[in-house]
Each structure stands twice: as structure tokens, then as C-alpha cells.
Amino acid sequence: MAEISAVSEGPRTEGDDYRGIMRFAHLVRADLPEPALAVLDGSQAILVSTLYPDAPATLQELIAGGSAALDAVRAAIADGAAVVHELTDFTFASAVLAPPAVLAVGLNYAAHSSELGLKTDAAPTVFTLWPNSLTGHGQTTSWPRSLSESVDYEAELGVLIGTAAKDVSEEDALDHVWGYTVVNDITARDIQFAEAQWSRCKSFDGFTPTGPVVVTADEIADPQDLHIWTNVDGHMVQDASTNQMVRSVRTLIAHLSQSLTLLPGTLISTGSPGGAGYSRDPQIFLRDRSTVTVGIDGIGELTTHCRILG
The missing domain is CATH 2.30.30 (SH3 type barrels.)
Incomplete structure (x- = not known):
């Protein structure tokens, strides 16, 4: 705590x-x-x-x-x-409580897509995260060893929608943003590659830490010009910029708003850069008593303590 x-x-x-x-x-x-x-x-x-x-x-x-x-x-x-x-x-507690939806975007950095051996498609890969996964800065996330010993980290920029967005243009998309936060999209890789959908592998209890804060949109001049990084047990493992996104925040909002109305308070997690533990040699997974901190300059640093049960 x-x-x-x-x-x-x-x-x-x-x-x-x-x-x-x-x-x-x-x-x-x-x-x-x-x-x-x-x-x-x-x-x-x-x-x-x-x-x-x-x-x-x-x-x-x-x-x-x-x-x-x-x-x-x-x-x-x-x-x-x-x-x-x-x-x-x-x-x-989680910086985001009871949002109307948590929409996560996969494969939105070319380096991350490549290291997972997955192709970045013509359209964004989108899935939902379940609300039980939300937790706060400094909290402990635990999971049973019997479910996964291949749990990974993913630093992501979180975007909070402020006003309902439906069929918005890229030019107007950022007008619908209320603020930004830091997200760690924790993932059970073995489950991810064993199932056809990604929601369960990323929605264990406590697998979506957010925070520590949400900053209002006026504090972030350009969401595509932010240093994003991850430190696991004292070692820098992700070190990138949001300018490396395949699809910008503007593009993602415009695309998503074509098929659904993005309601106020909706959280969009915009994808993770390269450096995931799964792709490293040797691989780095979150261990019992690991501490992982993901950060985005101008927003904050989000720390999670890990426990493996059993």
C-alpha cells in the first residue's frame, strides 16, 4: 500500500x-x-x-x-x-472508477507487434477489459500460480473521454478528451495465446492498474509526444515515446466512434511499446514479490506490487 x-x-x-x-x-x-x-x-x-x-x-x-x-x-x-x-x-484507489467501458487497443506499436509475432492489421485490434481488473497505484496484484506463471507488463497511455463522441473526425477527436492517465495492461501471456479473445488474460483481478492520477487534457499539449517507460525490479525494460504509435489518439477515437458512441468517462488504453517480457531472451515475467512501475512523463508513475499464490 x-x-x-x-x-x-x-x-x-x-x-x-x-x-x-x-x-x-x-x-x-x-x-x-x-x-x-x-x-x-x-x-x-x-x-x-x-x-x-x-x-x-x-x-x-x-x-x-x-x-x-x-x-x-x-x-x-x-x-x-x-x-x-x-x-x-x-x-x-484506481484513478478511474466505474467507467462506462474500458476499451483496450492491441498491437498499436510496431515493435510490440513484431516481438509478439503478431501482425498489425489494417484496422485496430480492440477488446474490452473487465471492471474487476481496475486497481490503484501502490496496490498489490495477486494471481494463482495454477492459472499463469507467464504474467507480463505493458505500459500504456490511458485516454478519458469527456463528451460523447459519435462519428467524429480525426481533426475534432481530441476535443472529446477529458484527460489522460497511466495504465499497466498486465497480461497472462500463456492464456492470451491459448484463447481466441484477449479479455480474460488481461482482466484478472487487479490486472489493470491506473493512475496515480488523471490529468486534465489541457495539461498535455500533444499526446503523441510523451516519454513512456517501464521498470521491473529496478531494471528499465520499456523506454519509448507515444510518437511511435501506429495509430494516434486522434485516429483511435475517430475509428472507435464510427461503430459506437464513446460515452463520457470511457477509458481507452492505447497500446504498449516494445520491450515486453515475453519477447526477451531470457524472458522476463512478473515474479512473486516483483515490483513494476510504469510511467509517462507529464502524468506520473504507477507502481504495482506482485504476489503469486500457491
Whole structure:
């Protein structure tokens, strides 16, 4: 369970600069009945529920409230009345809770397609991830040894849809993005190559860590210009850029919106670069007590602890 550095609890000083710190997380504390939506600024956090009556309780509620809800949060923080909490007792839940859908894109980096021995098709490879797989930064993901001993990591850029997108053009696609997060698309490779679909091998409990935060879209000038990487047990194993995507975020949103309406809050995991453990010689799989951190510059670093049962 990861802890965040402590800061003194107290009110913000009026005039403190909260421009550009719209980084949202779901925090857990023993006295809170549910994960609480918070705005993070470095080691400081403000619980959104305390800002004004009927404030959004989750990121999904905030996104559903549209620009008016986000503006209300910004204004409430700017007026100096927000309370900054000590964070010693907080841990992270998934940055994305109860999205309408989690859509994952496979084979979206040529190097990753090649190392898996799979062909990048003319259209994107798309599958769904099940909601039980969502978990937070610093949490422990466990799985039975009897199910898989070939569990792999995949660093991915996660895209959160803000406004419903149907038949949108590539030119307009980024207008529908609310924010971005980090995703580790953990995968049981032996199951992946034994079955005709990829949802089960990637949807064990805790196989989709997200976070630590979601950053609002205005913080990311270009989603195709982000350093993305993975570190397993102290070793850098993926080191790439989102500019290596076969299909850009714009292209993926436009393509997906042709066949379905992308609802507000939908999470799109946009594929992983080369360097997967499956393709290495010798292979690197996540072991009992492994620690894997995936990161994207400008968004954050997402750490998962691993336990193999049995």
C-alpha cells in the first residue's frame, strides 16, 4: 500500500496558484466509506467533496458534470477556502472508477507487434477489459500460480473521454478528451495465446492498474509526444515515446466512434511499446514479490506490487 508524503493540514491561502494542477485521484483512508475524489498538487491533496455542497464524489461524476463541474472545482479552490489534508494515512484507489467501458487497443506499436509475432492489421485490434481488473497505484496484484506463471507488463497511455463522441473526425477527436492517465495492461501471456479473445488474460483481478492520477487534457499539449517507460525490479525494460504509435489518439477515437458512441468517462488504453517480457531472451515475467512501475512523463508513475499464490 503506497503512502504519499505528509503535509500540514490547513486551509489554502487566498491567491495560491492552482492553475495547471488539475490532477485528480481517488484516495482511500480508514475513516472514509468510499474512495474520495481529490485534487493533488505534489504532496498536497484537497478532497473535492469538501469544496461545496453536492460536489462530485468520483471522477465519473465530475466528468458527467461537464465543463461547469470542472469550473466549479477550480473556482472553489481558487477562493482560498479549501482544506489541505495530511496524506500519511491515504492510499490510492484506481484513478478511474466505474467507467462506462474500458476499451483496450492491441498491437498499436510496431515493435510490440513484431516481438509478439503478431501482425498489425489494417484496422485496430480492440477488446474490452473487465471492471474487476481496475486497481490503484501502490496496490498489490495477486494471481494463482495454477492459472499463469507467464504474467507480463505493458505500459500504456490511458485516454478519458469527456463528451460523447459519435462519428467524429480525426481533426475534432481530441476535443472529446477529458484527460489522460497511466495504465499497466498486465497480461497472462500463456492464456492470451491459448484463447481466441484477449479479455480474460488481461482482466484478472487487479490486472489493470491506473493512475496515480488523471490529468486534465489541457495539461498535455500533444499526446503523441510523451516519454513512456517501464521498470521491473529496478531494471528499465520499456523506454519509448507515444510518437511511435501506429495509430494516434486522434485516429483511435475517430475509428472507435464510427461503430459506437464513446460515452463520457470511457477509458481507452492505447497500446504498449516494445520491450515486453515475453519477447526477451531470457524472458522476463512478473515474479512473486516483483515490483513494476510504469510511467509517462507529464502524468506520473504507477507502481504495482506482485504476489503469486500457491
